[in-house]
């Protein structure tokens with residue numbers, strides 16, 4: 151993406167809180183007009199948009215359940231009517247589930263697959279026409295460090311396979327969309343500092359780098375993937391985990 155282009159638009163799914171909110175603030179600080187998608191956290195999305203505007207940026211909260219095709223279509227249609235373009239899509243939504251398979255209900259299975267995989271498919275698919283029109287676009291999936299591993303994942307299988315599915319989605323879309331100037335990559339965190347489900351409260355117990363993942367670690371990788379220099383980088387899986395699960 152051209153650094154100084156003031157008109158660029160970025161959509162962040164699940165952008166009202168936590169990592170998504172950090173990405174919204176970061177991109178707004180770089181001059182992107184940011185669409186803050188939320189499902190239920192309306193007050194948080196509006197407060198974040200106000201904060202961004204207070205710092206001279208532009209932000210638009212947009213409600214949509216990204217697992218629902220109709221909602222996603224409505225959201226992308228709003229982006230189209232408001233800005234006429236979409237340069238960056240961050241597929242950040244992805245609920246976590248930790249449970250042995252024997253206790254996973256069909257409903258839980260569906261929720262995790264829809265949250266991590268179907269949402270990324272729907273949002274990316276609906277975003278493509280806007281990106282193709284400009285012959286340029288960047289799609290970034292937020293994954294999970296072990297996503298590239300074909301391995302057993304006791305107590306975490308459904309989440310793992312949904313993220314692995316999202317990685318195959320990213321790679322396949324990367325190949326299909328390269329002729330249209332669109333890159334698709336995945337950034338995979340290990341354990342983020344504020345995660346409620348950590349294998350241990352002490353990072354050095356299992357993370358070689360000895361600390362949990364900070365937002366800045368992920369934002370640095372995101373900056374690279376959105377830079378002009380990364381126009382040729384697509385279908386990549388970028389694990390940002392301090393050496394955990396590589």
Ligand SMILES: NC(=O)c1ccc[n+]([C@@H]2O[C@H](COP(=O)([O-])OP(=O)(O)OC[C@H]3O[C@@H](n4cnc5c(N)ncnc54)[C@H](OP(=O)(O)O)[C@@H]3O)[C@@H](O)[C@H]2O)c1
Pocket residue numbers: 163164165166167168169170187188189190191192214215216217241242243244245246265269292293294295338339340341342343344345346
């Ligand atoms: N936390 C970690 O340690 C960790 C580690 C590896 C990977 N990740 C991945 O990193 C990403 C962000 O995780 P996080 O822990 O920062 O946030 P999170 O707790 O997973 O949730 C962030 C937001 O996602 C939104 N959301 C959930 N389902 C949605 C839907 N169907 N439609 C629209 N929005 C929806 C929620 O919005 P509302 O509040 O508006 O309902 C919530 O604010 C996820 O993909 C996660 O799998 C996280």
